[in-house]
Amino acid sequence: MTDYNERPDSEELSDDERAILSELGESRRKFLGTVSATTFGVLAAQLLAEQEILANYRVPEDAVFAPVAEENAVSVTLNINGTKRALSLDSRVTLLDALREKLGLTGSKKGCDHGQCGSCTVIVDGRRVLSCLTLAATCEGKTVTTIEGLAKGDDLHPMQEAFIKYDGFQCGYCTPGQICSAVAMLDEAKRGQLSYLSENIRGKARAVKLSDDEIRERMSGNLCRCGAYPNIVKAIREVHTGTEVAETWEFVKEGVNDAAV
Amino acid sequence: MKYIGKAMSRVDGVAKVTGKAKYASEFDVKNVAYGYVAQSRIAKGRIKSIDVSEAERQSGVVKVFTHLNAPKTKSSDDDFFALQSDKIVFSDQPIAFVVAESLEQARFAARLVKAEYEEEKPTSDPRSAPTVDSRSPKMRGDAPAALAASPVKFEAEYTIPIEHHNPMEPHAGIAFWEGEKLTIFIKSQGVQAFQGHLAKCFDIKPENVRVVSPFVGGAFGAALNPHYITFLTASIAREIKRPLKFNYTRRQMFTGHGYRPYTWQKVSIGAEKDGKLRSVIHEAVGNTSTIENFTESPNGFGRTLYECPNYHTPYKIAKTDLPTPTWMRAPGAVTGAFALESAIDEVAYQLKIDPVEFRLINYSEKDPETGRPFSSKALREAFKQGAAKFGWEKRKLEPRSMRDGNWLVGWGVAVGTWGAGQAPATVRIALSADGNARVGSATADIGPGTYTVITIIAAEFLGVDPAKVKFELGDSDLPNAPMQGGSITTASVGTAAQGAAMAIKTKLVGLAQKDANSPLAGASVDDVEMADGTLSLKSNAAKKVAVADVMKANGMTEIVETFTSTPNAERRNYRTQAHGAQFVEVKVDEDLGIIKVTRVVEATACGRIINPKASHSQEMGGVVWGIGMALQEETAVDHRYGRMMTTNFATYHIPVNADVQSVETAFVDEEDKIVNPLGIKGMGELCLVGIPAAIANAVFHATGKRVRDLPITLDKLI
Numbered sequence: 004m005t006d007y008n009e010r011p012d013s014e015e016l017s018d019d020e021r022a023i024l025s026e027l028g029e030s031r032r033k034f035l036g037t038v039s040a041t042t043f044g045v046l047a048a049q050l051l052a053e054q055e056i057l058a059n060y061r062v063p064e065d066a067v068f069a070p071v072a073e074e075n076a077v078s079v080t081l082n083i084n085g086t087k088r089a090l091s092l093d094s095r096v097t098l099l100d101a102l103r104e105k106l107g108l109t110g111s112k113k114g115c116d117h118g119q120c121g122s123c124t125v126i127v128d129g130r131r132v133l134s135c136l137t138l139a140a141t142c143e144g145k146t147v148t149t150i151e152g153l154a155k156g157d158d159l160h161p162m163q164e165a166f167i168k169y170d171g172f173q174c175g176y177c178t179p180g181q182i183c184s185a186v187a188m189l190d191e192a193k194r195g196q197l198s199y200l201s202e203n204i205r206g207k208a209r210a211v212k213l214s215d216d217e218i219r220e221r222m223s224g225n226l227c228r229c230g231a232y233p234n235i236v237k238a239i240r241e242v243h244t245g246t247e248v249a250e251t252w253e254f255v256k257e258g259v260n261d262a263a264v
Numbered sequence: 265m266k267y268i269g270k271a272m273s274r275v276d277g278v279a280k281v282t283g284k285a286k287y288a289s290e291f292d293v294k295n296v297a298y299g300y301v302a303q304s305r306i307a308k309g310r311i312k313s314i315d316v317s318e319a320e321r322q323s324g325v326v327k328v329f330t331h332l333n334a335p336k337t338k339s340s341d342d343d344f345f346a347l348q349s350d351k352i353v354f355s356d357q358p359i360a361f362v363v364a365e366s367l368e369q370a371r372f373a374a375r376l377v378k379a380e381y382e383e384e385k386p387t388s389d390p391r392s393a394p395t396v397d398s399r400s401p402k403m404r405g406d407a408p409a410a411l412a413a414s415p416v417k418f419e420a421e422y423t424i425p426i427e428h429h430n431p432m433e434p435h436a437g438i439a440f441w442e443g444e445k446l447t448i449f450i451k452s453q454g455v456q457a458f459q460g461h462l463a464k465c466f467d468i469k470p471e472n473v474r475v476v477s478p479f480v481g482g483a484f485g486a487a488l489n490p491h492y493i494t495f496l497t498a499s500i501a502r503e504i505k506r507p508l509k510f511n512y513t514r515r516q517m518f519t520g521h522g523y524r525p526y527t528w529q530k531v532s533i534g535a536e537k538d539g540k541l542r543s544v545i546h547e548a549v550g551n552t553s554t555i556e557n558f559t560e561s562p563n564g565f566g567r568t569l570y571e572c573p574n575y576h577t578p579y580k581i582a583k584t585d586l587p588t589p590t591w592m593r594a595p596g597a598v599t600g601a602f603a604l605e606s607a608i609d610e611v612a613y614q615l616k617i618d619p620v621e622f623r624l625i626n627y628s629e630k631d632p633e634t635g636r637p638f639s640s641k642a643l644r645e646a647f648k649q650g651a652a653k654f655g656w657e658k659r660k661l662e663p664r665s666m667r668d669g670n671w672l673v674g675w676g677v678a679v680g681t682w683g684a685g686q687a688p689a690t691v692r693i694a695l696s697a698d699g700n701a702r703v704g705s706a707t708a709d710i711g712p713g714t715y716t717v718i719t720i721i722a723a724e725f726l727g728v729d730p731a732k733v734k735f736e737l738g739d740s741d742l743p744n745a746p747m748q749g750g751s752i753t754t755a756s757v758g759t760a761a762q763g764a765a766m767a768i769k770t771k772l773v774g775l776a777q778k779d780a781n782s783p784l785a786g787a788s789v790d791d792v793e794m795a796d797g798t799l800s801l802k803s804n805a806a807k808k809v810a811v812a813d814v815m816k817a818n819g820m821t822e823i824v825e826t827f828t829s830t831p832n833a834e835r836r837n838y839r840t841q842a843h844g845a846q847f848v849e850v851k852v853d854e855d856l857g858i859i860k861v862t863r864v865v866e867a868t869a870c871g872r873i874i875n876p877k878a879s880h881s882q883e884m885g886g887v888v889w890g891i892g893m894a895l896q897e898e899t900a901v902d903h904r905y906g907r908m909m910t911t912n913f914a915t916y917h918i919p920v921n922a923d924v925q926s927v928e929t930a931f932v933d934e935e936d937k938i939v940n941p942l943g944i945k946g947m948g949e950l951c952l953v954g955i956p957a958a959i960a961n962a963v964f965h966a967t968g969k970r971v972r973d974l975p976i977t978l979d980k981l982i
Contacts, residue, residue, distance in 0.1 A: 056291075056447060056474075056476060057291070057292075057293060057294075059442075060293075060294075060440060060442060060447075060507075062294070062295045062505075062506050062507070063505050063506070065505050066295065066504065066505040066506035067326050067327060067503075067504040067505060067506065068295075068326065068365070068506070069323075069324045069325055069326045069364060069365050069369075071323045071324055074323040074324065074369075093366060093368045093369070095368040095372075096366075096368060100367060100368075103290070104366075104367060107292055108283070109283065109286065109287075109289075109290035110282070110283015110284070111283070112287075112432070112433070112481070113434070113511070114432045114433065114434070114514070115514040115912065115913055116513060116514060117514065117912055117913070117914070119514075119912060119913035119914050120432065120514075120913055122432055149283065150281075150282060150283035151282065151283050151284075153282075154282055159278070159281065159282070163278075163281040163282065166277075166281050167273050167274065167277035167278065167281055168273065170273065170274065170877050170878060170880075170881050172280055172281070173482075173711035173712065173713070173878075173881055173882075173885060174431070174432065174433070174479075174480060174481045174482040174483075174710060174711035175276070175279075175280030175281075175285055175479065175481065175711075176287065176431070176432040176433040176481025176482060177432045177481075178280050178281055179281075179283045182281060216922075218921075219921045219922040219924075219925075220921075220922050222921045223920040223921045223922045224920075225921070226432065226913065226918060226920060227432070227888075227921075228429075228430055228431055228432050228482050228484070228918060229432075229482055229711045229881070229885050229888075230884050230885035230886075230887065230888025230889060230919070230924070231881060231884065231885070232884070232888065232919075232920075232921045232923075232924040233884055233924060233925075233926070233927050234881065234884065235921065236921065250271075250880075251880065251926070251927060251928045251929065252876055252877075252879075252880035252883070252928070252929040252930075252931065253929070253930060253931070254269075254873075254876070254931050254933070255649040255653070255867070255930040255931065255932055255933070256645070256649070256932065256933040
């Protein structure tokens with residue numbers, strides 16, 4: 004069969020490729036092998052935007068569609084990021100899937116679909132909510148704020164600014180959920196809501212000043228596999244206290260890593 | 265340097281914090297259909313019959329595919345492809361693929377697929393599975409004889425369970441065809457590798473396949489291979505002649521992209537009474553599947569670490585009725601480091617030598633395998649700086665000798681190392697007269713900050729503000745780049761970006777010098793500085809010319825240069841490795857066995873750091889991964905059914921925010937003129953390698969209990 008890409012002969016691998024292969028094992032070869040032989044592409048005319056890639060796509064006439072497209076339809080009107088959206092939805096549609104699949108608001112993420120990871124966190128009537136465990140039909144008349152609704156135009160929400168400043172993310176997938184969760188969590192603290200770590204559980208609720216341990220505890224429903232947790236805590240702490248937080252890295256000796264070189 | 269080495273926020277930060285960054289399943293493709301798989305309840309055997317009639321009758325269902333009607337791959341690779349035959353080789357293997365107008369309809373109908381099986385008893389326990397020898401490096405010296413003759417002997421067995429990557433973004437794809445041309449948005453660490461894979465599967469030319477993956481929601485090795493999702497999504501889209509979207513569920517992730525293999529290891533060490541190592545025999549058996557022989561190098565990584573004349577690393581794989589494993593962050597190395605760096609700690613205790621001191625006694629000054637020098641190795645300095653930062657000198661050697669109230673305090677250390685690799689890569693830069701630069705390469709950014717780091721390098725050598733640089737990646741149409749794996753991206757693509765920028769400068773200087781009256785007349789490229797849109801003489805900054813004027817004079821609006829970097833030949837004369845000394849404090853509740861990792865110091869010697877902000881984030885990630893591996897992560901398999909059981913975040917635990925406390929990084933100065941012009945080594949794997957061992961060593965120091973089977977859960981301490 005035609006073999007367009009493979010460089011099956013290990014002799015063609017560079018020393019470094021071979022070293023990597025020997026560290027990582029045999030079967031990586033075929034994929035490393037593909038990288039050098041394909042033709043050079045041209046620099047894409049624009050940033051990888053869907054408009055560019057999808058501009059000319061038309062569904063062919065013989066495309067296969069099912070005869071009935073929707074069932075169990077329910078009507079629901081949601082107030083999302085300040086805009087009323089009237090929808091007719093399959094009754095099984097979750098708030099998360101309504102946002103992502105019906106409304107094009109893909110900022111809210113699906114990480115587990117079981118309420119175990121927090122990636123789908125949005126703010127409903129001022130409270131943080133797992134949108135994957137919330138049926139859209141139960142949100143009639145409710146006010147939903149998603150990550151797309153936090154910034155005012157080009158002005159980012161302070162929590163968004165702080166996440167960038169403290170590098171509170173890497174891959175970025177859990178980030179919208181972390182930020183929505185953090186914003187609502189600080190409101191919970193303002194309202195004096197308690198956590199597992201609260202020491203004083205008696206008396207009238209009053210605004211709570213959060214320690215780092217409290218922030219960690221209250222943010223533990225939002226998983227981050229890249230491990231940005233310490234930076235997430237820093238970002239939230241700055242928004243909470245208005246005080247800058249110190250870096251936890253340093254160049255320990257001047258030399259090659261000194262920017263002055 | 266103006267930008268390199270300075271902390272910079274991510275250039276894709278705004279896109280990520282506003283939800284605008286588009287991950288694979290988020291492209292707005294009209295008329296998209298949804299796919300959902302039905303999965304096998306048996307682990308081994310064949311499908312006797314499969315009934316899809318009820319599923320097909322459901323509202324909204326477009327079509328149901330099984331092995332009887334699904335398209336077959338034309339690739340001869342031994343990867344697992346779904347729906348190719350009636351044979352079942354692992355539990356939860358796809359047996360049917362339902363396509364419907366909505367996700368809800370597809371999901372519901374998939375539950376109505378009924379299959380009957382001819383069932384065989386699976387062997388999923390690697391301990392009872394048949395093994396085959398895998399290739400291992402030749403024995404150094406005579407390890408068994410040296411072991412027998414050693415005055416100090418040690419031997420212990422270590423195991424790690426199967427672990428899963430669990431990136432937050434489940435694998436997803438959207439595919440559509442325009443005639444013979446395929447476009448697929450898919451989670452990928454290497455768009456061109458996927459392009460080559462799909463071209464082979466369909467026997468079409470690679471230029472007819474476009475793979476797009478601008479943002480990847482974590483991968484850690486899980487998206488190096490295309491896995492079954494890629495061909496399944498692409499091939500079914502062709503059948504239904506319309507766009508198709510297919511996402512793995514979290515549960516499907518556990519059998520859909522591979523995992524870190526279960527690994528049994530035995531470490532035998534022979535030493536002198538003064539601590540000098542005489543012999544190491546590090547055996548390993550990892551599991552694989554029945555369909556592919558997956559190998560990594562769990563024991564090979566240690567061969568360069570210590571000056572030890574006799575070293576043997578036999579390696580076998582056990583063929584189980586489970587899906588095929590794959591590379592998972594710091595593959596092999598972190599597995600092996602857990603065993604070797606635990607064993608080293610054990611020998612140090614046996615000899616009552618401080619664990620840092622013990623490692624320095626056996627420090628390898630040159631590659632013990634070949635006798636070649638290291639291109640650079642500041643591990644000694646890393647030990648010194650890391651120990652100082654951590655406060656190691658206050659440590660008492662005896663276990664259970666330090667406490668904080670009811671908490672036993674333990675301090676542990678381990679070494680990490682990872683090869684400083686580099687692969688050929690191409691970068692294209694288009695510099696406009698207005699000072700904007702478009703930079704492109706088909707690499708990926710799965711989270712380490714590649715968008716930013718390549719922007720920094722391009723800005724540095726083009727002499728423009730990073731804000732004027734736009735770097736594109738994750739599109740197979742872009743110039744060639746290796747997959748993002750093995751910590752080679754910055755060394756590979758960064759070197760190419762530097763080269764392309766230098767090529768532009770060379771071109772501009774040449775163009776400027778076409779003018780006989782040029783202030784740069786007679787100067788070599790090295791005599792010229794390009795900064796802030798100006799070319800000037802380094803010796804006399806007043807002699808300058810604007811880049812825009814040079815272009816204008818030559819009737820150009822932009823200059824485009826493409827540069828391919830390849831690893832330099834000089835590397836062959838050296839061993840190129842990055843190293844780290846990793847210090848951990850744990851606190852263990854004396855009564856309940858609860859373990860907290862309260863403090864970690866990563867002292868890292870990995871060449872030049874381009875963006876310390878994102879590099880520190882990598883270090884944190886390595887620590888968090890190390891905490892997960894050491895204390896929490898385990899994919900439990902029910903061997904009666906050959907079935908992975910802990911296939912969700914409720915039962916497969918990864919660290920949460922409350923599990924992680926102080927993580928500090930000390931970037932140790934390490935100049936390396938051999939690895940590549942910028943001296944970049946890579947660090948994404950390195951920062952994890954020693955952490956699980958350091959935690960296990962700290963737990964021993966705290967409690968006096970040596971746990972050799974991960975994860976170290978509290979039941980193993982009380």
